[in-house]
Amino acid sequence: MSLAELDSNVAAAPAPAPAEAPGRASGKPAARRPRFAAVESRIAGWVLPALLILGWEYLSETGFIAANVLPAPSAVALAGWNAIKSGELFHHMGVSSLRALAGLAVGGVIGLVFGIANGLWALSYRYTDTTLQMVRNVPHLALIPLVILWFGIDEEAKLFLVALGVFFPIYINTLHGVRTVDPQLIEMGRVYGMSRLTLFRRVILPGALPSIFVGLRFALGIMWLTLIVAETIAASSGLGYMAMQAREFLLVDIVVLAILIYALLGKLADVLTRWLERACLQWHPAFQTPAE
Amino acid sequence: MTAAPSPASFVTPAHGLGVRLEHLGKQFGAKRVLDHIDLAIPAGQFVAIVGKSGCGKSTLLRLVSGLDEPSSGRIVFDGAHDGEALRIMFQEPRLLPWARVLSNAEVGLPASVKGEQRHARAHAILAEVGLADRAGEWPSVLSGGQKQRVALARALASGPRLLALDEPLGALDALTRIEMQSLIERIWLEQRFTAILVTHDVSEALALADRVLLIDGGRVALDLDVPLPRPRQRGSAELARLEGRILDQLFAA
Ligand SMILES: Nc1ncnc2c1ncn2[C@@H]1O[C@H](COP(=O)(O)OP(=O)(O)O)[C@@H](O)[C@H]1O
Numbered sequence A: 001m002s003l004a005e006l007d008s009n010v011a012a013a014p015a016p017a018p019a020e021a022p023g024r025a026s027g028k029p030a031a032r033r034p035r036f037a038a039v040e041s042r043i044a045g046w047v048l049p050a051l052l053i054l055g056w057e058y059l060s061e062t063g064f065i066a067a068n069v070l071p072a073p074s075a076v077a078l079a080g081w082n083a084i085k086s087g088e089l090f091h092h093m094g095v096s097s098l099r100a101l102a103g104l105a106v107g108g109v110i111g112l113v114f115g116i117a118n119g120l121w122a123l124s125y126r127y128t129d130t131t132l133q134m135v136r137n138v139p140h141l142a143l144i145p146l147v148i149l150w151f152g153i154d155e156e157a158k159l160f161l162v163a164l165g166v167f168f169p170i171y172i173n174t175l176h177g178v179r180t181v182d183p184q185l186i187e188m189g190r191v192y193g194m195s196r197l198t199l200f201r202r203v204i205l206p207g208a209l210p211s212i213f214v215g216l217r218f219a220l221g222i223m224w225l226t227l228i229v230a231e232t233i234a235a236s237s238g239l240g241y242m243a244m245q246a247r248e249f250l251l252v253d254i255v256v257l258a259i260l261i262y263a264l265l266g267k268l269a270d271v272l273t274r275w276l277e278r279a280c281l282q283w284h285p286a287f288q289t290p291a292e
Numbered sequence B: 001m002t003a004a005p006s007p008a009s010f011v012t013p014a015h016g017l018g019v020r021l022e023h024l025g026k027q028f029g030a031k032r033v034l035d036h037i038d039l040a041i042p043a044g045q046f047v048a049i050v051g052k053s054g055c056g057k058s059t060l061l062r063l064v065s066g067l068d069e070p071s072s073g074r075i076v077f078d079g080a081h082d083g084e085a086l087r088i089m090f091q092e093p094r095l096l097p098w099a100r101v102l103s104n105a106e107v108g109l110p111a112s113v114k115g116e117q118r119h120a121r122a123h124a125i126l127a128e129v130g131l132a133d134r135a136g137e138w139p140s141v142l143s144g145g146q147k148q149r150v151a152l153a154r155a156l157a158s159g160p161r162l163l164a165l166d167e168p169l170g171a172l173d174a175l176t177r178i179e180m181q182s183l184i185e186r187i188w189l190e191q192r193f194t195a196i197l198v199t200h201d202v203s204e205a206l207a208l209a210d211r212v213l214l215i216d217g218g219r220v221a222l223d224l225d226v227p228l229p230r231p232r233q234r235g236s237a238e239l240a241r242l243e244g245r246i247l248d249q250l251f252a253a
């Protein structure tokens, strides 16, 4: 739970800017190679997945993989197209996304509030941290039977589970972030007459933000995982429900489609977070583009 | 840059704040760091404090600037003053990494200065330390000397009447250090605040100060006036003689 997560994020990001710079400087003839290098580094990661899909399609076409085990990519795409046309896909996607976001909002805000409070006040830390750490050791998915007993298979059940799941990574990382803000900066803020609110807004919160983002990205992973399990076991709508219903009718293509959509939504959430992170942490040397 | 006020316009004419330390003592647990310091620093004087590492220089500065409470004795200022009249500059720049240079300089302004006025005054003070063109940068791209100049701008932004400097040049290379010394001297000559500079560099103390205090064993072991004209000639015989006296005293103890 450190900045290692951030660093890996940066390391994974392609760096087209430095590759393009010399080309721009030295005119057209020399520009071809750097531009090729830029394109190459951008698409390199997609080569293997593309080959895998082509291979999968080929093996399905030739009958090496039976359609009732794993349908061809083209069959999945067709199922997707049909589901889009009937409006069924977007309905279930919307339901799932809304659940995910609602759970994230509720659990995230509670985690943020406790993290900040316990980071700032020793009293609140002493009285709540041990309890929160104890609850953390209960795997939240183990609560599913209990949650079904409490809430049935209504929205509250999913909201509760997702919120519970995302709470901890946000809480722990916010707490860590607030506690490790440079004490010298806090002292500076005090000497320069910052009010408590200003000190929080200008020093403590921005200082804790990188760590809070680490927590958010952990939370997103847990958020989708929790939702998938919860929707698969107990739901009457959503992607997990769509997959389970398809299983009953042996519609393997829809099952695979649901899995792929989950992956896509997970990726989307990750991209949005990175974008937000970049926007909020511009000052961080790890996020500065060399052009600046 | 736009419609920048004249360099000195952010300074209210007044100015230095005199201070007296009476039987000042400070101990941490059983450890007595400062022991009955009696000292009067008149308004506008430039005082340098030298002494071995761990002799309590920072502790003394923290007491004067109100960061710590004395264990005994008291600190008396000449007349009333508000929070912005006292400023401290640390050995580290302590800039907010998430605020641009301009915004960092604004931290030093009183909360009563608002909006456009804030930017204008911060700009003026940045121009004073020669960083007007870096106002929009993040601190992380600045060199050590530039960061320390931003910290100086922040300390000066409110037009302090007493400026405490705790080895602010300690981490800089020799050339940058000389440049910064001239900058500090020039601004002090313009604004005439009371300056208390802690340094471990005796030649730096002699280059800048009207008066050099040597702290040893929790007391003022030497109180030396430096009645030389400014700017001082580095390596002059007069400075060398004074430096010899201070060093003798430092190692005699
Ligand atoms: N907050 C503190 N708690 C305990 N001891 C301290 C504290 N601050 C300073 N000291 C001790 O007081 C002595 C003087 O420290 P300081 O004023 O920082 O010395 P220097 O002259 O090098 O600036 C040192 O021995 C240091 O260990």
Ligand SMILES: [Mg+2]
Pocket (backbone or CB within 6 Å): B057, B058, B059
């Ligand atoms: Mg010190």
